[in-house]
Amino acid sequence: MEIIETDCLVIGAGLAGSAYALHAARAGRRVELLALDGPLVANSDWAQGGIIYEPGAPARLGADIVAASDGTSNPAAGEQLVREGPAAVKELLLGELGVAFDRDAAGALDLTREGGHSARRILHAKDLTGHAILAAVAARVDATPGITRRGGWVAVDLLTLSHSTDLVAERYAPLTCFGAYVLDTASGVVRAIIARRTVLAAGGLGQIFLHTTNQPGSVGHGVAMAYRVGARLIDLEYVQFHPTAFHRPNAPGFLVTEALRGEGAVIVNARGERFVDRVHPTGSLAPRDVVARAVHLELAASGEPCAYLDLGALPPDFLRARFPTVAARCAAHGVDVDRGPIPVVPAAHFSCGGVHTDLAGRTNVRNLGAIGETACTGLHGANRLASTSLLECLVGARAAAAAAVTELAAERDPLPRPRPWRGADRPADPTLIRQDLELVRSTMWNYAGIVRSSRRLARARRILLELREEIQGFYRDCRPTRELLELRNAVQTALLVVHAAALNPRSRGCHHVVAED
Secondary structure, three states: EEEEEEEEEEEEOOOHHHHHHHHHEEEEEEEEEEOOOOOOOOOOOOOOEEOOOOOOOOOHHHHHHHHHOOOOHHHOOOHHHHHHHHHHHHHHHHHHHHOOOOOOOOOOHHHHHHHOOOOOOOOOOOOOOOHHHHHHHHHHOOOOEEEEEEEEEEEEEEEEEEOOOOOOOHHHOOOOOEEEEEEOOOEEEEEEEEEEEEOOOOOOOOOOOOEEOOOOOOHHHHHHHHHHOOEEEEEOOEEEEEHHHHHHOOOEEEEEEOOOHHOOEEEOOOOOOOHHOOOOOOOOOOOHHHHHHHHHHHHHHHHOOOEEEEOOOOHHHHHHHHHHHHHHHHHHHOOOOOOEEEEEEEEEEEOOOOOOOOOOEEEEOOOEEEEEHHHHHOOOOOOOOOOHHHHHHHEEEEHHHHHHHHHHHHOOOOOOOOOOOOOEOOOOOHHHHHHHHHHHHHHHHHHHHEEEEEHHHHHHHHHHHHHHHHHHHHHHHHOOOOOHHHHHHHHHHHHHHHHHHHHHOOOOOOOOEOOOO
């Protein structure tokens, strides 16, 4: 078995993983950066709304983060974001990379507002902000010596002293990670990458639900791998559903940015009524959990297939100039934003929980870190404030890389050697994989979605436990593929979300539990 040795193994090449790689390599560390596909295939690339930039009023931003979380966010994590966020944006995005954020006629940064925000404080690049940021960061990553990008390489399992070596004494050592088994999907070969620091930056878990705004493959890879080696997980019941995903029969769903509501669009029902106004004083600009739940309950009561985003307050010229991507994608599926509202439904969007870390990305497993959506510092608590996710990636990556670089300076011991990979060689049946993944996704949507109950969660758990047994046997008997690894991690992540939800009887933020007769 081929073994690759490095200082830092980063699993995931979205904004968090790419920023970490950049900081670590600039400090002289060798970095292996694993990407499922090309440089821009990540949830970060699909972020439409923007990134917070408010240097002058940290207390006000901190208060909005706490309010959106329903009072549950970690104060230390919020303080870190508001304290370090402006410098992270200014130095890397505005200064070094010169990301083309929108500006007004005088050349000043054009700031917008989204739900839960008390001020206009969000930088944007039309409605492709994530793409503009990730493209700039990825280009700099690929021009930086010391970083090896491995496109199409998928982590299989983390290497630990407890699970992956043949030395008996190491079974009794503290939980310690030293890399990962990795599948090169082009060749089908499994290799070992051993590393002094392994960082999970594998993104979210939205694809375990039937309706989602997430990229394909976002099934909680980092959460499942961390669980298998004993890492602490936290707050997994808090899955945020975005209130406005495009809905049209036989058309793909996609995110319809909250920035539209920040500019004056409102959510209405089929009769044109602004029903969200009845449940929150800020109406369509209420925190996401409030709006998503209001839409869900309205549709359940009315039997209508969707709600609508009324764009009447936005001048057509402004709408097309400011939101060209949304307008084009709507037009491609028969919706003219000049003449009618956009049909929308809620969809799984962001995991507020994940692998528990401190503010420098450290987990309870030695030498294993987590950043971005995979991680949970408690910043979001029970519900995430809009446009904090890209900023969290930058701040978390910088803090984690700085801590790792400092610690690595004192480390000299040779890395352990893993036992050879042993796997089956029978090809997996793609039809079975697709069907099992659809069962995971439909089960989660129907029984562990926006509104939950103890009976629904119990049913989900029974279905998923039986399915996991089938999938584990399937996995042991077949040659690993990207699709099979996604299925294995999807069912495990789904069970973890259901378990967390079942343990928490209190409705708060994204987690809403209804009483049963």
